[in-house]
Amino acid sequence: MAESLNAKITALFDEPGCNTNVAKGEKARKKGCSKPLQPGAAAGGCAFDGAKIALQPITDVVHLVHGPLACEGNGWDNRHAASSGPTLYRIGATTDITETDIIMGNGEKRLYRAMREVVERYAPPAIFVYSTCVTALIGDDINAVCRHATEKFGIPCIPVNAPGFVGSKNLGNKLAGEALLDHVIGTMEPEVTTPTDINILGDYNLSGELWQVKPLLEQLGIRLNACITGDARYREVATAHRARVNMMVCSTALINVARKMEERWGIPYFEGSFYGISDTSEALRTLARLLVAQGADAGLIVRAENLIEAEEKRAWSRLDAYRSRLAGKRVLLYTGGVKSWSIVSALQEMGMVIVSTSVRKSTDNDKQKIKDLMGGDAHMVNSIPPREMYAQLRRGDADILLSGGRTQFVALKARTPWLDINQERHHAFAGYDGMVTLVRQLDASLSNPVWKDVRRLAPWEQEDGETGFDDEGVPALVPIG
Amino acid sequence: MATIIQRRKAASLNPLKSSAPLGAALAYLGIEKGIPLFHGAQGCTSFALVLSVRHFKEAIPLQTTAMDEVATVLGGASNLEEALLTLVRRMKPGFIGVATTALVETRGEDSEGDLRLIMERNPELAETKVVLASTPDYAGALEEGWASATTAIINSLVEPWSPSIRAFQQINVLPGVHQTPADIEALREIIESFGFYPVILPDISYSLDGHIAESWVPTSLGGTSLSEIANMARAVHTIAIGEHMRAPADTLTAVTGVPATVFPTLTGLEPSDRLVSLLARLSLRPVPGRLRRQRAQLVDAMLDGHFHFGGKRVAIAADPDLLFSLAQFFSGMGASIVTAIASTGGNRSLQHIPVETVVVGDLVDLEDGAAQAGADLLVTHSHGRQAAARLGVPLMRVGFPIFDRLGVSHEETVGYRGTRSLIFRVANQFLDESHACGPEDFESAIPAPVIITEEGRHASGTFATH
Numbered sequence: 001m002a003e004s005l006n007a008k009i010t011a012l013f014d015e016p017g018c019n020t021n022v023a024k025g026e027k028a029r030k031k032g033c034s035k036p037l038q039p040g041a042a043a044g045g046c047a048f049d050g051a052k053i054a055l056q057p058i059t060d061v062v063h064l065v066h067g068p069l070a071c072e073g074n075g076w077d078n079r080h081a082a083s084s085g086p087t088l089y090r091i092g093a094t095t096d097i098t099e100t101d102i103i104m105g106n107g108e109k110r111l112y113r114a115m116r117e118v119v120e121r122y123a124p125p126a127i128f129v130y131s132t133c134v135t136a137l138i139g140d141d142i143n144a145v146c147r148h149a150t151e152k153f154g155i156p157c158i159p160v161n162a163p164g165f166v167g168s169k170n171l172g173n174k175l176a177g178e179a180l181l182d183h184v185i186g187t188m189e190p191e192v193t194t195p196t197d198i199n200i201l202g203d204y205n206l207s208g209e210l211w212q213v214k215p216l217l218e219q220l221g222i223r224l225n226a227c228i229t230g231d232a233r234y235r236e237v238a239t240a241h242r243a244r245v246n247m248m249v250c251s252t253a254l255i256n257v258a259r260k261m262e263e264r265w266g267i268p269y270f271e272g273s274f275y276g277i278s279d280t281s282e283a284l285r286t287l288a289r290l291l292v293a294q295g296a297d298a299g300l301i302v303r304a305e306n307l308i309e310a311e312e313k314r315a316w317s318r319l320d321a322y323r324s325r326l327a328g329k330r331v332l333l334y335t336g337g338v339k340s341w342s343i344v345s346a347l348q349e350m351g352m353v354i355v356s357t358s359v360r361k362s363t364d365n366d367k368q369k370i371k372d373l374m375g376g377d378a379h380m381v382n383s384i385p386p387r388e389m390y391a392q393l394r395r396g397d398a399d400i401l402l403s404g405g406r407t408q409f410v411a412l413k414a415r416t417p418w419l420d421i422n423q424e425r426h427h428a429f430a431g432y433d434g435m436v437t438l439v440r441q442l443d444a445s446l447s448n449p450v451w452k453d454v455r456r457l458a459p460w461e462q463e464d465g466e467t468g469f470d471d472e473g474v475p476a477l478v479p480i481g
Numbered sequence: 482m483a484t485i486i487q488r489r490k491a492a493s494l495n496p497l498k499s500s501a502p503l504g505a506a507l508a509y510l511g512i513e514k515g516i517p518l519f520h521g522a523q524g525c526t527s528f529a530l531v532l533s534v535r536h537f538k539e540a541i542p543l544q545t546t547a548m549d550e551v552a553t554v555l556g557g558a559s560n561l562e563e564a565l566l567t568l569v570r571r572m573k574p575g576f577i578g579v580a581t582t583a584l585v586e587t588r589g590e591d592s593e594g595d596l597r598l599i600m601e602r603n604p605e606l607a608e609t610k611v612v613l614a615s616t617p618d619y620a621g622a623l624e625e626g627w628a629s630a631t632t633a634i635i636n637s638l639v640e641p642w643s644p645s646i647r648a649f650q651q652i653n654v655l656p657g658v659h660q661t662p663a664d665i666e667a668l669r670e671i672i673e674s675f676g677f678y679p680v681i682l683p684d685i686s687y688s689l690d691g692h693i694a695e696s697w698v699p700t701s702l703g704g705t706s707l708s709e710i711a712n713m714a715r716a717v718h719t720i721a722i723g724e725h726m727r728a729p730a731d732t733l734t735a736v737t738g739v740p741a742t743v744f745p746t747l748t749g750l751e752p753s754d755r756l757v758s759l760l761a762r763l764s765l766r767p768v769p770g771r772l773r774r775q776r777a778q779l780v781d782a783m784l785d786g787h788f789h790f791g792g793k794r795v796a797i798a799a800d801p802d803l804l805f806s807l808a809q810f811f812s813g814m815g816a817s818i819v820t821a822i823a824s825t826g827g828n829r830s831l832q833h834i835p836v837e838t839v840v841v842g843d844l845v846d847l848e849d850g851a852a853q854a855g856a857d858l859l860v861t862h863s864h865g866r867q868a869a870a871r872l873g874v875p876l877m878r879v880g881f882p883i884f885d886r887l888g889v890s891h892e893e894t895v896g897y898r899g900t901r902s903l904i905f906r907v908a909n910q911f912l913d914e915s916h917a918c919g920p921e922d923f924e925s926a927i928p929a930p931v932i933i934t935e936e937g938r939h940a941s942g943t944f945a946t947h
Contacts, residue, residue, distance in 0.1 A: 036549075037523060037547035037549060038547065038563070038567060039545070039546045039547045039548075039560040039561070039563040039564035039567060040518070040544055040545075040546070040547075040563060040564030040565065040566070040567030040568045040571070041544070041567050041568075041571060042523045042526075042544075042545050042547040043523075043527075044523065044527060045523070045524050045527040045528075046522050046523050046524025046525075046527065047524075048524055049524050049527060049528070064492065067583075068500075068583040068617070068618035068619040069493070069496060069498050069499075069500050069618050069619070069622070070500035070502065070503070070525055070528060070529070070582070070583065070618040071524070071525075071528070071618075072496060073493075073496040073498050073499060073500055074499055074500055074503060074528040074529050074532050075528040075531070075532065076495075076496065076864070077864060077867070078531065078532070078535070078884075087867075090867060091494060091495060091867075092493075092494070092495050092496050092864070093492055093493070093494050093495075094492070094493050094496060095491060095492060095493070096492075096493035096496065096498075097619055098619050098620070099617070099619050099620050101619075102587055102619060110491045111491075112491075113491035113492075114490075114491040114492035115492075116491075117490060117491060117492045117494075118492055118494075121494070121845075133521070133522050133524075133553070133583070133584045134583045134584060134587045134618075134619070137553060137584065137587055137588065138587065164522035164523070164524035164525070164584075165522045165548055165549055165550050165552075165553045165584065166549075166550055167549070167550075386540075386697060386699065387697045387699065390696075390697035391697070405531070405534065408534075408540075409534075409539060409540035410540070410697070413540070413693060413694065413697065414697075415693075454693075469695065469696045469697075470696055
């Protein structure tokens with residue numbers, strides 16, 4: 001692996017903008033924040049996956065993956081990052097290198113020819129080129145190829161150095177951010193700027209969530225200069241350095257981008273969320289305050305408060321119909337993503353009960369975590385092994401599981417309602433409107449008569465007595481908060 | 482004989498292929514209490530896992546040796562060892578199938594040798610059968626991975642023929658990667674109807690068919706049992722489906738001495754007839770009435786269906802044996818194959834596809850070919866949806882992955898009954914496209930203008946020149 005990539009990763013792990021990192025001692029900080037993976041028990045994507053996730057939503061460019069087939073072939077067009085126009089980003093482009101390319105050292109040449117073919121066929125405003133394990137291992141220099149291609153083709157060709165083996169999806173997000181900082185952001189000047197221009201960092205417009213938020217901003221006269229990278233155009237990202245405020249939504253995924261944009265161009269940033277009613281209000285409030293501090297019209301703060309009051313009222317009145325139907329229902333929220341926890345307060349407001357694994361055996365630290373959850377600050381719940389979760393759901397410890405696709409079948413096989421709240425979901429849950437959608441989906445799932453029917457034993461099974469499942473020693477799910 | 486064209490393009494745009502390790506994983510999932518393990522970086526597993534879950538809509542127990550930067554530099558043997566020990570400790574599988582990925586293969590690791598040493602020094606692995614197939618992502622696709630894994634299983638787990646083995650009324654079946662759980666179930670029924678006991682390797686009919694189990698199972702939900710695999714030498718015959726299963730079939734014959742027949746396809750009247758008559762010959766039994774009736778229904782379906790196939794222009798992109806099977810089917814029903822795109826070029830069935838040229842390419846080749854030829858139907862996996870939308874041509878989803886349809890595991894295409902249902906599926910899709918006629922559909926009926934310039938002569942020339 002190239003020296004520069006090593007240096008980059010070391011630097012990324014030493015992120016002054018990250019509270020966890022700052023709280024560490026000198027020695028712990030040097031180790032970085034990558035958790036060692038356990039072979040045979042690892043789950044989740046690689047750094048390449050993370051880089052692709054973070055950049056793919058740039059809609060008008062071609063994303064070209066330099067590697068053997070699997071990296072792109074097994075994963076393209078698999079998320080619902082929506083576009084309001086261009087569709088070029090949905091093309092699965094890869095060099096699909098062969099054994100011969102590897103043995104003969106033809107990788108770089110093949111990449112260059114592939115870029116030429118892409119330019120000839122699609123004439124994109126830019127190409128993003130991704131390295132992968134194999135092409136990094138054989139030493140293909142995608143930086144050099146991109147530099148050369150940029151000159152030859154007259155369009156920016158952006159190298160993204162995040163081969164899978166360097167680490168996790170989260171590291172990949174950050175490496176993608178570095179690629180934007182090194183090659184994209186600040187390379188073009190916007191045609192117009194306003195005192196209320198903002199960027200949103202870390203939103204990928206999954207299932208169109210950006211469009212649940214954008215009208216709120218527009219109502220306030222706040223102009224979204226660039227969303228990095230949901231529904232973005234190359235030009236918007238390239239001119240993002242002229243915004244007045246950066247809002248970072250996906251926790252720490254692009255914190256390096258936010259901090260460095262502050263260093264280079266003096267753009268203040270804050271971490272906020274558009275999930276949940278109070279979080280959405282808080283985000284709008286903070287945006288208004290920071291914009292005014294940056295010189296926007298002071299009336300913005302009042303307008304924001306008025307909008308918040310009206311929209312909160314509207315959202316709650318839309319939710320009212322569901323309150324009696326959902327009150328008392330027990331929700332197992334199983335996700336690492338901090339943003340999903342920000343819906344907790346809204347669910348509780350609906351009278352729903354959040355359940356978690358028993359805290360009796362937990363350490364003080366864990367208990368503190370669960371307490372913090374209710375403030376929307378904790379990142380992880382204790383992981384529950386699938387066998388235990390199956391038993392808990394089968395036993396009826398919770399009425400519904402809210403999680404990502406990985407645990408979908410644990411719930412379904414236990415004949416328990418399940419709602420997808422991770423990136424692969426098909427519904428948009430952002431802003432005030434998104435909360436209404438979420439609650440509507442919750443209700444649709446919980447009230448479906450199918451659950452009663454599928455839990456019923458077959459007549460001959462009833463005669464035999466209930467067929468057992470193994471829940472020995474499985475801790476109970478108990479209400480928290 | 483079709484000419485096979487290997488493209489010279491450097492970029493694969495909208496790939497048709499899924500990777501070889503994924504094919505191997507699917508095969509390993511057809512073994513009872515099995516877990517597939519990818520030897521490589523964790524992303525390889527993650528992508529394959531997500532894709533398989535989207536296709537089957539089932540939990541897929543796929544694991545990874547999670548090679549990081551250190552392992553990439555120093556070698557992955559200790560990761561392989563740790564992964565095997567962890568899996569055995571946590572999930573107690575009966576079988577672990579290892580598929581190598583491009584990362585370890587590019588490093589040139591001797592994974593076979595590593596595995597041997599690991600098995601020798603870890604007594605806690607003794608209860609678990611571990612098999613390894615070499616499946617670098619940069620060579621081949623699903624078919625190659627599936628076939629390599631099957632061959633590896635045969636080499637490691639089938640007991641060679643010996644005089645003590647008693648022949649049994651058993652038929653071995655080596656299905657191709659393009660067979661669905663429903664296909665395998667149908668084959669089982671056909672074989673059983675002749676009084677035979679089928680041993681199907683790999684058998685995904687119970688592990689990937691989508692059913693609710695009585696408890697949480699961390700491994701595959703079903704599949705060929707290890708004892709059945711060990712006893713494959715007891716069979717009287719082996720049936721392999723698809724040219725890509727020829728190598729596994731040859732290996733099985735070499736190990737067991739059981740003769741094998743490779744069926745290039747089992748879709749269509751004639752191939753089904755061949756299967757049924759082989760079974761009748763081997764069993765010395767008459768063809769059961771149920772199969773005779775299914776044959777009669779298929780012939781009727783062909784008669785009813787041919788109206789809708791005749792003259793239709795079909796563009797197909799698929800893995801080679803599926804491409805061959807579908808191309809035979811469509812052209813046998815009267816449609817013409819205007820574009821044939823194969824994911825890989827090594828399969829000998831490709832040259833027997835009823836077209837002039839078969840292009841080894843991607844879905845952009847399919848799109849361009851279909852546009853140029855004015856195709857009436859695109860036939861490929863779900864990723865063809867973008868092309869279908871751009872061209873305004875209907876898409877029939879076949880192969881892997883199909884992530885935007887339910888019930889994929891229950892689509893049946895083999896034998897009389899499977900062919901019958903395939904005919905109806907396609908004919909119905911064509912019927913959807915038929916429209917009520919208007920005057921604009923009959924432009925060719927408008928008489929050519931006749932301009933008389935002088936008596937007895939037409940403007941277009943003299944009669945003499947006609």
